[in-house]
Amino acid sequence: MRPAPGELLHFSEDPGITRFVPHVAATARQPEAYVWTVDHDQAPAYWFPRQCPRAMAWTDHDTPPADADWLGPHRVHAVEYGWLEAMRTVRLYAYRFAAEHFRPFGDSAHVATTPVTPLGPPEPVGDLFALHEHAGIELRVLPTLWPFWHQVTARELRFSGIRLRNAKP
Template identity: 35%
Template structure:
């Protein structure tokens, strides 16, 4: 099964849409796999930096980014989003995986160039508890720029930077 998360509870058909920040792609319907669903337990426009342990991460970067943590995935969000995370109404749409193709295995992204009808929709409640129960460590910071820049200049090769255009400017 694949998933799509939305603040809209009434989507009956997903029609391929152009990807604003990826003009190289045709119009598509996006979906995410179960392993990476935790990355989407957030309001749609919430900027976040997500990184995970892998064999490629140097011991120095393991110490720097994971010091004191047993979590394999760290999600960093700006502090200003905490209230919205606690109050947003979020819905998980479930899709059959036929018709989708894997486009990024590290991020768990799947694309379909066809119209897709969900087989189920359900509310996702208690987002902070869902994130913690998924085994991710959630961290808050006033500004995402320092952690984004640090991840990009590190040996971490398993990361996602989502909705960064909504991050607090500067850093």
């Protein structure tokens, strides 16, 4: 589930949203109100239940060979065993938006500061495991994310952690 050219996606477990109004997220580090979306490259980071903690790492052209060898595949996502059932059963939806209504925010998101309407009804995302497999992203299942996270952040890899506050201590 990726956006088409000229589109961005917002993932949600709520299939009934007809209009997105900017708001300040509970976890926001900035005071401005936004509607958040992601592009083609960042979409896989949201192929998870909303509250699921995940650690993600990938290589790029600057990754030293030793770090690329340690990681293995080009991109790895890691979750905890306790989230497998939620990943199997969540009903996740993707809302499509015209990219022209958004501006880049950092390296991984796009935001709108005015209300926006999706291009159409939300689309069911489907099987999250199949999405990862089809995209060539290795999905690792771990007892806890922290050893993997500490290794990833100590290396010269690209990485992202989402909802890590929900990970096991």
